[in-house]
Amino acid sequence: MELIRPNNRYLDSYIEASNEYDLYSLNVEVLFDSPETVIQKSIDYENGVNMKPGYVRATTFWLIDNHEFIGEINIRHELNDNLLRYGGHIGYGIRSSMRNKGYGTKMLQMALVYCKETLKINRVLVTCDENNICSRRVIEKNSGILENIIINYTERGIVKTRRYWIDL
Numbered sequence: 001m002e003l004i005r006p007n008n009r010y011l012d013s014y015i016e017a018s019n020e021y022d023l024y025s026l027n028v029e030v031l032f033d034s035p036e037t038v039i040q041k042s043i044d045y046e047n048g049v050n051m052k053p054g055y056v057r058a059t060t061f062w063l064i065d066n067h068e069f070i071g072e073i074n075i076r077h078e079l080n081d082n083l084l085r086y087g088g089h090i091g092y093g094i095r096s097s098m099r100n101k102g103y104g105t106k107m108l109q110m111a112l113v114y115c116k117e118t119l120k121i122n123r124v125l126v127t128c129d130e131n132n133i134c135s136r137r138v139i140e141k142n143s144g145i146l147e148n149i150i151i152n153y154t155e156r157g158i159v160k161t162r163r164y165w166i167d168l
């Protein structure tokens with residue numbers, strides 16, 4: 001199992017994952033980026049170019065196991081006011097067919113090593129919706145300490161956000 005940067009070699013597998021039907025369910029954030037732009041966008045964001053206004057530099061990794069794309073994790077290099085309320089340092093998703101097998105927990109654990117060793121972040125903020133039980137478990141299994149639960153007004157409507165800190 002490894003984290004790699006988005007790579008043409010696994011693009012077919014990424015497309016397969018994007019097509020797994022429940023990814024576009026109502027009221028769920030779209031999980032994966034467009035396959036046409038995901039690789040270039042990840043290079044740009046890592047280098048801090050062509051970013052949307054108000055966005056910060058970020059590194060994207062794909063979790064690969066048995067030559068298959070399993071999930072994606074996006075690590076913001078710093079926090080801004082928006083990320084402090086919603087989003088935090090890290091966002092992630094596991095393809096639907098591979099959930100509940102421990103991959104989400106492992107992927108976050110591997111990303112935390114990158115935060116500590118490469119980005120030199122010693123306190124990581126991870127947030128999730130109040131009702132996202134799987135993500136709560138993933139964060140708590142990685143020693144997340146709940147600071148508070150706040151209300152956010154998002155494109156998906158009003159959500160309750162759990163804000164966790166992980167000391168590295």
Ligand SMILES: CC(C)(COP(=O)(O)OP(=O)(O)OC[C@H]1O[C@@H](n2cnc3c(N)ncnc32)[C@H](O)[C@@H]1OP(=O)(O)O)[C@@H](O)C(=O)NCCC(=O)NCCS
Nearest residue numbers: 092093094099100101102103104105127128133134135137
């Ligand atoms: C959140 C997500 C990444 C978790 O990935 P995963 O690979 O399924 O996570 P894991 O298998 O490591 O852990 C899942 C945990 O949720 C628990 N879980 C799953 N369904 C559950 C349910 N209905 N009730 C209670 N716990 C549940 C599992 O038991 C497991 O916890 P455990 O190890 O204590 O038993 C994945 O569900 C996903 O991609 N969701 C959509 C995107 C998303 O929500 N991203 C996070 C945004 S903050």
